[in-house]
Amino acid sequence: MMRRATLLVPVLAALLLIPASWLLAQDPQMTLDSPELGPHRRPLVVFPHARHENAVGECSRCHHNNCDTQGKCSECHKAKADGNPVPLKTAFHRLCKSCHEETARKGPAAPPVMCGQCHK
Numbered sequence: 001m002m003r004r005a006t007l008l009v010p011v012l013a014a015l016l017l018i019p020a021s022w023l024l025a026q027d028p029q030m031t032l033d034s035p036e037l038g039p040h041r042r043p044l045v046v047f048p049h050a051r052h053e054n055a056v057g058e059c060s061r062c063h064h065n066n067c068d069t070q071g072k073c074s075e076c077h078k079a080k081a082d083g084n085p086v087p088l089k090t091a092f093h094r095l096c097k098s099c100h101e102e103t104a105r106k107g108p109a110a111p112p113v114m115c116g117q118c119h120k
C-alpha cells in the first residue's frame with residue numbers, strides 16, 4: 001500500500017503539470033498593461049493576439065516602422081508627448097479603433113469600439 005501511494009504522487013503531479021505548461025506556451029490572449037501608463041484608471045484590456053494574427057494577417061499592420069515584431073509599442077511611443085511621434089495611449093487607441101471602426105463599417109464582424117467593450 002505504502003509503495004503504491006508513493007508511486008502515484010509523481011504520476012499525478014506530471015498529469016497536472018503537462019496541461020498547465022501547454023496552455024502557457026499557447027498564450028492566445030495578452031493582457032495589455034504598459035507600466036508607462038500606470039496606475040491604470042480603466043480595467044485592463046485583454047487582447048486576443050492569435051486571433052488577430054488570423055484576422056489581420058500582416059504583422060506589419062500593427063508592428064510597423066521596421067519594428068522587428070518583438071518590440072513593445074512603448075519602445076518608440078513614450079507616454080509623454082515631447083519628442084514623440086504619437087504618445088503611447090493615443091497610439092494604442094488610434095491603431096485599435098481605426099481598424100475596428102473600418103471593419104464594422106464593412107460588416108458583418110463588429111469588433112469593439114466602445115470604451116467598456118475593451119476596458120472590461
Ligand code: HEC
Pocket residue numbers: 030032033034047049052053056057058059060061062063069070071072073074
Ligand atoms: C492587430 C494588431 C497586431 C497584429 C496583426 C500582430 N500583432 Fe503582435 N502585438 C500586438 C500588440 C498590441 C502587442 C502588445 C505590444 C505592447 O505590449 O506594447 C503585440 C505583441 C507581440 C509580441 C510580444 C512583444 C513583447 O515584448 O511582449 C510579439 C513577439 C508579437 N506581437 C509578434 C507578432 C507577429 C510575429 C505577428 C504576425 C504573425 C503579429 N505580432 C501580429 C499587435 C499585433
Ligand code: HEC
Pocket residue numbers: 062063064065066067071072073074075076077085086090091092094095
Ligand atoms: C520602432 C518604433 C516603433 C514601434 C515599435 C511602434 N511604432 Fe507606431 N510609430 C512610430 C513612428 C516613428 C510613427 C510616426 C509616423 C510614421 O512615421 O509612420 C508612428 C506612428 C504610429 C501611429 C500613427 C499613425 C497615423 O497615421 O496617425 C499609430 C496609431 C501607431 N504608431 C501605433 C503603434 C502601436 C499600437 C504600436 C505597437 C503595436 C507601435 N505603433 C509600435 C514608431 C514605432
Ligand code: HEC
Pocket residue numbers: 045046047048051052055056061062092095096097099100103109110111112117118
Ligand atoms: C488591422 C485591424 C485590427 C487592429 C489594428 C486591431 N483589431 Fe481587434 N479585431 C479586428 C477584427 C477583424 C476583429 C474581429 C475578429 C473576429 O471576429 O474573429 C477584432 C476583434 C477584437 C476583439 C474581440 C474579440 C472577441 O472575442 O470577440 C477585441 C477585444 C479586440 N479586437 C481588441 C483589439 C485591441 C485591444 C487592439 C489594439 C491593440 C486591436 N484589437 C487592434 C481587427 C483589428
Ligand code: HEC
Pocket residue numbers: 032033034035037038039040041042043045089092093096097100112113114115116117118119
Ligand atoms: C479597441 C479597444 C479600446 C477601446 C474601444 C478603448 N480603449 Fe482605452 N486603451 C486600449 C488599449 C489597448 C490601451 C493601452 C493599455 C496598456 O497597454 O496598458 C488603452 C489605454 C487607455 C487608458 C490609459 C490607461 C488607463 O487605464 O489609465 C485610458 C485612460 C483609456 N484607455 C480610456 C479609454 C476611454 C475613455 C475609452 C472610450 C472613449 C477607451 N479607452 C476606448 C484599448 C481601447
